[in-house]
Amino acid sequence: QCLQYNKRYCRSQNKRIALHYGKEHKMEKCIFCKIAAGEIPSNKVYEDEYMLAFHDISPMAKVHVLVIPKMHIANVDGITEENSEVIAKMFAKMGDIAKAAGITNGYRVISNCGSDAKQSVMHLHFHILGGQELPEKMA
Ligand code: AMP
Ligand code: ZN
Numbered sequence: 001q002c003l004q005y006n007k008r009y010c011r012s013q014n015k016r017i018a019l020h021y022g023k024e025h026k027m028e029k030c031i032f033c034k035i036a037a038g039e040i041p042s043n044k045v046y047e048d049e050y051m052l053a054f055h056d057i058s059p060m061a062k063v064h065v066l067v068i069p070k071m072h073i074a075n076v077d078g079i080t081e082e083n084s085e086v087i088a089k090m091f092a093k094m095g096d097i098a099k100a101a102g103i104t105n106g107y108r109v110i111s112n113c114g115s116d117a118k119q120s121v122m123h124l125h126f127h128i129l130g131g132q133e134l135p136e137k138m139a
Contacts, residue, residue: 029072032123036070046097050086053097056127063131065101067094073124076113090126103130110139 034040035052042054045065056064069086073079079087098107107130112119 030121030123032068032121032125033072036068045101046093048093050089051093053093053101053128055101060127061129061132061134063098063101063103063107063129065097065128067097067126067128069124074122075119075124076111078124094126094128098128098130101128101130103128106130108134108139 029037029039031040035042035054042052044052044054046053046067049070051067051069053065053067056066067090069083069090071083071086073083094109107128110127110129111125112127
């Protein structure tokens with residue numbers, strides 16, 4: 001199974017089809033798709049064929065890393081049976097990514113989904129927060 005594609009609505013074919021970003025169809029990539037494709041630079045912590053981890057541009061803790069799937073998934077609501085394999089792979093790497101970022105004493109993983117949660121980038125990402133003692137409130 002190819003995890004690099006995603007079913008999206010295609011205007012020319014008037015239906016949902018599987019497509020590769022930037023290949024079969026010209027489609028505006030979101031900012032994290034551009035980071036995943038290397039079109040926008042990032043301060044990388046870890047990369048493989050499925051995911052990318054990089055430092056948040058506006059850190060909310062001493063260490064603040066974002067882990068994103070290379071395929072476009074909007075948020076937690078977009079996780080399905082079909083694409084969940086890549087999510088499992090991301091969680092399997094979470095501890096190694098935290099360690100690679102210099103976290104040694106625990107961390108918090110957060111994903112904001114939708115409006116009330118103040119999700120600002122509509123491409124699934126897991127925040128890894130650590131490198132310091134975190135406030136007890138909010139998860
Ligand atoms: P959220 O509010 O959960 O959608 O988180 C989006 C996160 O992406 C914020 O913490 C931003 O600081 C971060 N962010 C936005 N643009 C970039 C970028 N170009 N490089 C790194 N982090 C970014
Ligand atoms: Zn995207």
